[in-house]
Amino acid sequence: GAVVSQHPSRVICKSGTSVKIECRSLDFQATTMFWYRQFPKQSLMLMATSNEGSKATYEQGVEKDKFLINHASLTLSTLTVTSAHPEDSSFYICSARAPATSGVPSGELFFGEGSRLTVL
Amino acid sequence: GEDVEQSLFLSVREGDSSVINCTYTDSSSTYLYWYKQEPGAGLQLLTYIFSNMDMKQDQRLTVLLNKKDKHLSLRIADTQTGDSAIYFCAEIGAGSYQLTFGKGTKLSVIP
Numbered sequence: 001g002a003v004v005s006q007h008p009s010r011v012i013c014k015s016g017t018s019v020k021i022e023c024r025s026l027d028f029q030a031t032t033m034f035w036y037r038q039f040p041k042q043s044l045m046l047m048a049t050s051n052e053g054s055k056a057t058y059e060q061g062v063e064k065d066k067f068l069i070n071h072a073s074l075t076l077s078t079l080t081v082t083s084a085h086p087e088d089s090s091f092y093i094c095s096a097r098a099p100a101t102s103g104v105p106s107g108e109l110f111f112g113e114g115s116r117l118t119v120l
Numbered sequence: 121g122e123d124v125e126q127s128l129f130l131s132v133r134e135g136d137s138s139v140i141n142c143t144y145t146d147s148s149s150t151y152l153y154w155y156k157q158e159p160g161a162g163l164q165l166l167t168y169i170f171s172n173m174d175m176k177q178d179q180r181l182t183v184l185l186n187k188k189d190k191h192l193s194l195r196i197a198d199t200q201t202g203d204s205a206i207y208f209c210a211e212i213g214a215g216s217y218q219l220t221f222g223k224g225t226k227l228s229v230i231p
Binding site for chain 2: 091109114
């Protein structure tokens with residue numbers, strides 16, 4: 001079963017409204033979560049790194065006031081797309097880093113199922 | 121920045137083997153990954169290989185790593201229609217926690 005749950009899986013909203021997407025790690029505590037954006041037929045673009053209890057680290061070119069990230073607990077990170085516009089329509093994917101193990105010292109990354117945002 | 125390159129499309133007949141190739145530029149790569157993405161879904165980790173290995177086999181999947189040439193491949197034996205998906209190659213560098221992804225290879229399996 002899924003170890004990272006993302007909600008909602010699909011959302012349609014009107015231009016100018018804000019949308020919140022949740023990312024939850026179900027089986028482990030994740031001090032670090034990542035948010036990606038995927039454009040059609042393209043790879044994932046890392047938007048930001050979400051650290052529990054501190055401010056998110058945004059990649060160059062990503063507007064922090066536009067994409068608000070909150071990592072309030074060890075199992076939940078949220079991405080809020082504020083004042084959404086049609087160009088924000090995309091597939092957003094989160095991932096959470098599991099604790100390091102002997103098999104995967106870097107800590108395995110688990111991905112959510114993704115959230116498709118359509119802004120009308 | 122570091123780069124990961126993959127061919128965009130691959131088409132194979134059901135039952136044949138598929139080989140998806142990937143090249144990367146980061147000489148400090150520690151782990152290399154293969155992810156599978158089915159339509160409208162998130163990424164599923166298929167397998168990974170540590171940079172000091174040159175081969176890893178896991179059931180129908182075989183990963184080959186040529187560290188000198190910075191070339192990674194994923195071989196799927198006895199390809200099935202359920203293997204149709206986009207396959208992403210990704211790497212993580214030493215001291216880093218961020219993955220760099222390729223653009224993905226769309227595998228189409230012909231019945």
